[in-house]
Each structure stands twice: as C-alpha cells, then as structure tokens.
Amino acid sequence: MKVGLILNVSKALLLARWKQTLVAAIGVTFSITMFIALLSFMSGLNDMLDSLIINRTPHIRLYNEIQPSKLQPIDKALDYKNHYNFVRSVKPKNEQLEIRNSGAIMQALRTDERVLGIAPKITAQVFYNVGAIDLTGVINGIEVDAENKLFIFSDYVVSGNYVDLKNTPNSIILGIGAADKMLANIGDVIQVTTTKGDRMPLKVVGFFQSGLQDVDKVQSYASITTVQKLLGESAGYVTDIQIKLTDITQAPALAKQFGKLFEVEALDIQTANSQFETGSFVRTLISYAVGITLLIVAGFGIYNILNMMIYDKMDSIAILKATGFSGNDVNAIFIVIALSIGLFGGTLGILGGLAASAIIDQVPFVTAALPTIKTYPINYNPNFYIIGGIFSIITTYMAGYFPSRKASKIDPVITIRGK
Amino acid sequence: MMEGKVLEAVQISKSFHDPVTVQVLKDINFAINKGEFVSVIGKSGCGKSTLLYILSTMDTDYDGELLIDGVSMKGKKESELARVRNEKIGFVFQFHYLLNEFSVLKNVMLPGLKLGKYSDKEVEHRAMEKLKLLGIDSEARKTPNQLSGGQKQRVAIARALINDPLIIMGDEPTGNLDKKNSDIVFGIFQQLAQEFGQSLLIVTHDNEFAARTNRIIEMEDGKIIRM
Numbered sequence: 001m002k003v004g005l006i007l008n009v010s011k012a013l014l015l016a017r018w019k020q021t022l023v024a025a026i027g028v029t030f031s032i033t034m035f036i037a038l039l040s041f042m043s044g045l046n047d048m049l050d051s052l053i054i055n056r057t058p059h060i061r062l063y064n065e066i067q068p069s070k071l072q073p074i075d076k077a078l079d080y081k082n083h084y085n086f087v088r089s090v091k092p093k094n095e096q097l098e099i100r101n102s103g104a105i106m107q108a109l110r111t112d113e114r115v116l117g118i119a120p121k122i123t124a125q126v127f128y129n130v131g132a133i134d135l136t137g138v139i140n141g142i143e144v145d146a147e148n149k150l151f152i153f154s155d156y157v158v159s160g161n162y163v164d165l166k167n168t169p170n171s172i173i174l175g176i177g178a179a180d181k182m183l184a185n186i187g188d189v190i191q192v193t194t195t196k197g198d199r200m201p202l203k204v205v206g207f208f209q210s211g212l213q214d215v216d217k218v219q220s221y222a223s224i225t226t227v228q229k230l231l232g233e234s235a236g237y238v239t240d241i242q243i244k245l246t247d248i249t250q251a252p253a254l255a256k257q258f259g260k261l262f263e264v265e266a267l268d269i270q271t272a273n274s275q276f277e278t279g280s281f282v283r284t285l286i287s288y289a290v291g292i293t294l295l296i297v298a299g300f301g302i303y304n305i306l307n308m309m310i311y312d313k314m315d316s317i318a319i320l321k322a323t324g325f326s327g328n329d330v331n332a333i334f335i336v337i338a339l340s341i342g343l344f345g346g347t348l349g350i351l352g353g354l355a356a357s358a359i360i361d362q363v364p365f366v367t368a369a370l371p372t373i374k375t376y377p378i379n380y381n382p383n384f385y386i387i388g389g390i391f392s393i394i395t396t397y398m399a400g401y402f403p404s405r406k407a408s409k410i411d412p413v414i415t416i417r418g419k
Numbered sequence: 420m421m422e423g424k425v426l427e428a429v430q431i432s433k434s435f436h437d438p439v440t441v442q443v444l445k446d447i448n449f450a451i452n453k454g455e456f457v458s459v460i461g462k463s464g465c466g467k468s469t470l471l472y473i474l475s476t477m478d479t480d481y482d483g484e485l486l487i488d489g490v491s492m493k494g495k496k497e498s499e500l501a502r503v504r505n506e507k508i509g510f511v512f513q514f515h516y517l518l519n520e521f522s523v524l525k526n527v528m529l530p531g532l533k534l535g536k537y538s539d540k541e542v543e544h545r546a547m548e549k550l551k552l553l554g555i556d557s558e559a560r561k562t563p564n565q566l567s568g569g570q571k572q573r574v575a576i577a578r579a580l581i582n583d584p585l586i587i588m589g590d591e592p593t594g595n596l597d598k599k600n601s602d603i604v605f606g607i608f609q610q611l612a613q614e615f616g617q618s619l620l621i622v623t624h625d626n627e628f629a630a631r632t633n634r635i636i637e638m639e640d641g642k643i644i645r646m
C-alpha cells in the first residue's frame with residue numbers, strides 16, 4: 001500500500017466536499033473546546049472548594065480527647081472476663097488535654113520522611129470581653145511560621161500582617177466576625193478571659209477571614225507562647241499536633257499508626273471530610289460524561305458526512321477498484337479522511353479549549369466567602385488536553401470505521417453496470 | 420502456442436439465483452492471443468457484459484476457470500485480484516469514470532502510481548506520452564469536466580494504457596459517443612492493435628464497429644454461437 005498515494009486521494013476527496021468536511025471538523029472542534037473548558041472549569045472549582053478544606057486541615061491531627069475510662073471496674077472481675085459488659089460507672093477524670101511528651105513526638109515526626117511538616121497548636125476556650133458582655137471564643141495558639149508554611153495562613157489574614165503575631169508580644173489576629181462585634185480595630189487592645197478566670201489584654205494586629213462565617217465569629221489566632229502564657233502553662237504545653245504528609249492518600253493508615261505509637265487520638269483528613277471527596281468525584285464524573293457525550297454527537301456528524309461522501313463518490317470508488325485499488329486501499333482512504341477531520345478539528349478544539357479556559361479565568365468572581373479568589377478558578381491540567389486529543393481521534397476513527405468498511409465493500413460491477 | 424494466450428476462459432458458467440435461478444452464461448470456452456483485436460457482440464441481455472466482468476476479475480462468482488497470462492484467477496484474494504487488474508488489465512467503460520477531483524494527467528497517472536513500478540516522475544512522463552499518443556496532451560492540466568465527451572473517453576483510454584496492460588477490455592466504449600468520436604476511438608484501438616501489438620477485447624452492440632475488428636465472438640442466450 002502506497003501511503004503517499006492514499007493520502008493524496010484522501011486529500012482530493014476531502015477538498016472536493018470541503019464545506020461539509022469543515023462542518024464536521026467544527027463539530028469536533030466545538031465538542032473538544034467544550035470538553036476542555038468544562039473540565040478545566042469544573043476541576044478548578046473542585047480544587048478551590050477542596051482547598052478551602054484541605055489547605056486549612058491537617059492531613060492527620062493528633063490530640064487528646066476527654067473520654068470515659070476504657071477500663072471499667074466490672075472488666076476487672078474475673079467472673080465476667082469473657083462477657084460483654086454494659087455497666088459503666090467511672091466518669092472521665094480531670095484528664096489534661098495536653099499531649100504528653102509533645103517535644104519528643106514532634107522530634108520523631110520531623111525526622112519521619114513521610115511527613116511533610118508539622119505545626120503544633122493550642123486550642124484555648126476564652127471569653128472576649130466587650131463592655132459588660134462576654135462573647136465565647138476560641139484562641140488558636142499557633143507557631144506562626146509553620147502554620148503559614150503548611151496551611152497558607154497569610155492568605156486568610158485580610159488586614160494586618162500575619163508576621164506581627166510572632167514579632168509583637170501578646171498580640172492577636174481576630175476573626176473578622178468577632179472583630180466586628182467587638183468594634184475592634186488594628187492597634188486596639190482587647191481583653192480576654194480564660195475558662196479558669198484569668199484575664200489578659202491582647203493587642204489586635206490583624207483580621208482573619210476564613211470564608212466560613214461561624215468560624216470567623218468565634219476563632220482568633222495568637223502565637224503559641226502567648227496562649228501558653230494566657231493559660232498559665234509551661235513552654236512544652238501543646239494540645240494539637242497538625243501533620244501534613246507528602247502523600248495525602250496514606251493519611252488513614254498513618255493516622256492509625258501514629259495514634260498507637262504516641263498513645264493519642266489521631267484523625268485523618270479522609271475520615272474528617274469524606275463528603276468533600278465524594279462531591280469532587282461526582283462533579284468530575286458529570287463533567288466527563290457531558291464532555292464525552294458532546295464528542296459522541298460530533299462523531300455521529302462525521303459518520304453522516306462520510307456516509308454521504310461515499311454515496312456521492314460511489315463511481316470514483318468503483319473506478320479506483322476497477323483500476324487496481326484493493327478494498328483495503330479504499331478503506332484506508334476513508335479512514336484517513338475521518339482521521340484528518342478528527343485531527344484538524346481536535347487541534348483547533350484544543351486551542352479553543354485553552355482560549356475558553358483563559359477567558360473564563362479572566363471573569364471576575366468576587367465573594368466574601370473566598371477572600372483569595374478574584375476570578376473564576378481554572379485548572380490548566382495538561383491531562384484534559386491530552387484526553388481531549390485522544391478522544392477526538394478515537395471518536396472520529398469509530399465514526400469512520402463503518403462507512404470505510406462500506407466503501408471498501410462496494411462492488412464495482414454493480415456500480416458500473418448500473419449506469 | 421501457449422505463450423500467445425493472454426486470456427483464456429475454460430468452461431465458464433454463471434447463474435443468478437435471485438429470485439429464481441437463471442443461467443446467464445453456459446460453458447464458455449475461448450482464448451485471446453496476444454495482439455488480437457476481438458469484439459464480442461450479441462443482443463442485449465445475452466450475457467456479454469456479464470462475461471466481460473468475469474474476465475476482468477471484478478466478478479468472482481462463477482464456475483469454471485479463468486486464466487490470465489496463464490495464471491488461474493480462481494481462489495485468489497481480493498487484493499491479489501486488484502493487483503492483477505492494476506497490472507495486466509486496462510479498462511474502458513461506456514461512461515468515462517474520470518475523477519473530477521483530479522486533473523486529466525493525474526487521472527491517467529493514478530493506476531500507475533498505484534502499481535508503483537516507476538517513480539512518480541516517470542509515471543508522469545509516461546502518462547504525458549500516452550496523452551500525446553491519443554492527441555490530448557494539450558488538455559493534461561484541465562479537469563475532466565472541462566473536456567468534451569470524446570476527449571474524456573480518450574483520457575479513459577490513456578488511463579487504461581498507463582501500465583502497459585496485457586489486454587484492454589472495453590464495455591461499449593463508443594456507446595455514448597457520436598459517429599465522429601466513435602471513429603476516432605475505433606481508430607485508436609486499431610492503431611494500438613496494429614502498431615503496438617496490444618490485445619483488445621471490446622464488448623459492443625455496434626455491428627459496424629465489430630465488423631472492422633480481427634475477430635468477432637457472437638453470443639446468444641449465454642452461449643457463444645460464433646467465434
């Protein structure tokens with residue numbers, strides 16, 4: 001089979017009906033453009049929504065929880081050793097929320113190569129004193145640099161500078177909702193009271209907005225040393241250790257392992273936020289389904305046009321066969337025609353998809369809930385382009401397959417004698 | 420002289436089975452020698468065209484044996500038969516069947532390019548020579564639909580000649596032409612037979628045309644009655 005000749009004949013047949021061919025190619029272009037734009041946009045949105053959670057959630061969180069004693073008196077009675085016992089009477093002791101031996105645990109985690117980084121945290125229940133009333137609140141004592149590195153803390157500090165938290169002693173970054181209620185401005189000093197009744201003045205150095213209003217009304221951030229001072233605890237006092245892993249998928253397994261090893265509660269991100277993963281998955285699935293449907297519709301267009309072309313060129317096919325072109329040659333000619341439509345339409349579609357994504361990327365999208373987002377999010381994942389390209393070739397090949405077979409089976413005798 | 424036989428039909432029969440079995444060819448035996456100019460005549464429906472398409476290898480549904488250049492065509496694959504048609508048989512039909520997407524020259528070249536025996540440049544040169552032989556080299560760059568009927572048929576003859584076939588087959592090649600153009604085409608066939616020793620097998624119902632050929636095969640009801 002002479003490839004050059006096949007290409008030559010295909011080209012001539014293609015150009016003979018270039019308008020229909022163009023329409024078919026535009027069908028492919030349109031569907032690939034939509035496919036890529038849709039997936040980029042959808043995936044950008046997914047990433048944004050996920051990052052709302054994932055950026056701010058540790059992959060594994062180590063903490064202590066106040067729980068009733070696991071070993072109840074009846075379990076110690078030998079008579080009932082092999083029974084399932086319901087009688088429980090020992091209440092939770094005045095157990096500390098502190099993670100014991102936190103320094104050593106952090107040291108061990110820092111040397112673990114599966115761990116990307118750790119950030120210790122203290123959660124302290126407080127009251128914000130506003131005139132005569134007290135508002136309940138939570139102050140998170142954080143290690144400012146680690147927190148920013150792992151959880152992009154600075155993104156959520158809408159005014160003021162997050163570094164001041166470290167540099168100014170006894171400073172606080174207030175949640176924007178709480179600040180609003182307290183009429184606090186940057187530079188003001190506010191009073192907080194701990195659950196134990198200790199009172200402490202803190203200087204406001206910034207506001208923070210997470211996008212979740214309920215969180216912003218309650219939470220504030222201070223440096224870890226400030227909170228230790230506030231609670232009257234020693235320098236080793238830590239209630240949470242937040243861990244980011246190099247591979248997020250290992251979180252459930254490692255959480256179990258760390259929990260056992262360090263004798264603390266360990267919560268992985270998948271368990272804590274399972275609904276987000278399901279949401280992302282379903283959204284991605286829908287985008288792919290829509291995109292592929294578009295491509296299949298374009299495929300039917302190509303099928304139609306090739307069929308028409310074959311009826312139109314019946315004589316030409318017959319004479320090609322009469323003068324020595326085999327069925328395979330004719331088949332190849334029409335497959336080449338189909339694939340060129342796919343290749344041409346697909347290439348334009350990939351460029352169109354990139355252009356459409358770039359345009360969506362410029363559309364302003366401002367919402368108070370998402371302080372870091374200024375335009376619609378787009379994910380420029382090269383995989384979408386590769387998938388789009390491959391799909392355009394596959395669908396056009398499928399669309400060309402049956403008409404080509406039909407063309408290759410045309411009996412020149414019937415065609416020629418029919419005249 | 421066995422070598423002389425370019426084409427031989429041995430007991431070829433053919434029946435159509437739809438809707439009832441009708442035998443259209445019965446026990447056809449004949450041979451064509453090299454350089455012979457043979458015409459097949461007979462009333463319409465006598466099976467002469469059916470015979471031609473069997474001889475051309477395009478119709479493979481028959482009983483009996485067909486030898487082209489001493490080789491049996493029975494049991495050959497579709498692609499092998501295509502190769503035989505390409506290399507050894509030239510066709511001229513009643514209708515010219517030129518491809519309007521290509522120039523006249525390219526139309527003539529296509530079977531040659533398919534054969535791949537010569538380089539593209541040589542095929543072009545040879546196509547030009549064939550067109551010159553038929554006196555239409557000045558139209559080489561035009562497309563077929565810019566040509567008159569007689570010119571188109573001459574291009575079709577040039578296309579049939581491009582691979583120097585063993586035999587040229589024609590199915591009413593002058594059927595669509597007026598008297599003047601018919602004479603031109605006949606003249607070309609005669610010239611090919613006499614000057615180049617080209618074998619020709621032409622199906623026609625034009626008895627005047629047939630009378631001027633070397634040999635007439637007359638058919639009636641699927642049988643040869645005179646050869």
